[in-house]
Amino acid sequence: MSLSRRDMLKLAGVAGAAAVAPRFAGAQALEKKDVVIAVGGQALIYYLPLSIAHVNGYFKDEGLDAKIVDFAGGSKALQAVVGGSADVVSGAFEHTINLQSKGQAYRAFAQQGHAPMIVLAVSKKTMAGYKSPADLKGKKVGVTAPGSSTNMMVSFYLAQHGLKPTDVSIVGVGAGAGAITAMRTGQIDAIANLDPVISTLVKEDAVQIVADTRTIKDTIQIFGGNMPSGCLYTSQEFIDKHPNTVQALANAIVRADKWIRASTPDQIAKVVPESYLLGDVELYKLALQGNKEALSPDGRVPDDGPQTALNALAAFVPNFPKDKIDVSKIWTNDFVNKANQKYPNA
Template sequence: MTLTRRHMLKLAGVSGLAMSLPSLGRAQELEKKNLTIAVGGKALIYYLPLSIAEAKGFFNDEGLEVKVADFAGGSKALQAVVGGSADVVSGAFEHTINLQSKGQFYRAFVQQGRAPAIVLAVSKKTMPDYKSPADLKGKKIGVTAPGSSTNMMVNFFLEQHGLKPSDVAFIGVGAGAGAVTAMRTGQVDAMANLDPVIGTLVKDDAIQIIADTRTVADTKKIFGGNMPSACLYASQEFLDKNPKTAQALANAIVRADKWIQANDADTIAKTVPASYLLGDVELYKQCLQANKESLSPDGRVDADGPATALNALAAFVPNLDAAKIDTGKIFTNDYADQANKKYPNV
């Protein structure tokens, strides 16, 4: 007898054959198989789990067809989701707080990073005599995009040192070769960016680092606690309508988180697209080593992370009333917990 699809599905329901035929049942279970993830600076190590999940086929393994739309910065990626051209954001955790303050409810549901990994540096070309943060007054500071997490980090740093955002001029420079060029040519006097951009400029001896959040210890020193960073977040409406799809996304990211921690820089550099290496594989590997601690090992948000992020954001976002923010609605570890049960190891 020839087995039809109907016969096979009946057998799967009776005997558990679905476990060995995932493509037959899984796609039907997902509420939304095809979706778009918006990200601001895909090549950044900050978003490495997203790239690994894509490159290693982890999204496909979960029955998903994912398109990654890359933008110049996190604020642009957020606009894509709010505007309806993307479903989920791969972006900075603190955007969920800012959105709630405006009456829009978005929730982080799996982490890619446990430290911001943002570095603030000054140009040795235009600020060779830099001595203190006060020297930044009146200067041009490059950020990936105005309103992005790099912009927010600089605002917080300025606030800590008695300066206001209006004391400087912010310029969007992106997160790739354009940012490197902006610093090399003196278009900006300082820059908040991430690796491999920062690593490239360090190699060029073009910058002096003045604030660094690539390690958990330095992050706690600057922000006063654990500061969640890159995550997947979506509107609460999307999560309510697509819980199985959200779980599939979380499964892929947690699997990528663990894969990164289990593999060395050589293996990772061979896995990401060649364009990420900016023409220098050894430099990229050095950047990986410098940032590995900042990447999440399991997709979970640290217990004190939401409060740290809220305190930091409230310090420099005008009219943000921290007392009115419900941090329980800006994140959940439920999806990451389930993903860790499915993938206890790599």
């Protein structure tokens, strides 16, 4: 791709402690073109901006060769970046808070969702008489992976209703066909998952929804404020060393966010991999419509979002050091602000 000097300058971005030497053309080049992005359940609508940035060629347009590695859940993707096998995570915003509590500096720099999109539902087969959250005690609850954002949502919901995380058995079931099979066959009594998994089970009349964070209204009701969800995050060290690469990633995600907002479910369903549709394109389109409000329109983190995420995490993690967390260090809108200048009407 041939870039003019003006285009090269637009790629430049600095956030947090990042600093770029005052050179010109050389300083604007990507420090790292080959980037590995870890994700936990890429087919989920939760991660749709990542997929759109990839299939629509937005990463390539920014000069990146992005390799996406898919894991069973967000906690596994986090382990990949901490372990050094991935550079960036497409995952849940609150993971950056959890990492800081363990002395590790990670920062979210491009938002894909501004509501969690997680739904908690109970089986109509094994929990046909469900009346209240108390009925979950002693039951097996399927999540994408233990320690993931779906696990957090379950624990937070239980805490709100006077139950402890240990009152249920958490079972990792993934984020695709395996999760659906686990519910169909009675391996689990309840499930916290996302679309298209949830919409598939609802269509089959297999589950009863008891908590839903696919809308801003319900998210605020459950969490007490705006709750940022899917995002790109990486270590502060990576941002410091590769600010132009991080800017390029943010550019691609913001462009994808805006493309999704401007597109119909028909248009989106035509470009995603066929495997995402789980054999039912009409159902997938319905799920897209149901989650569209929860997808970020511009990549920005809402001002109250980081504190809401901290409150949620502290509510269910035993002895969480809430007072020692500096939320200003776990996110930045600097890169997405520049991306919105580059792509104001993408």
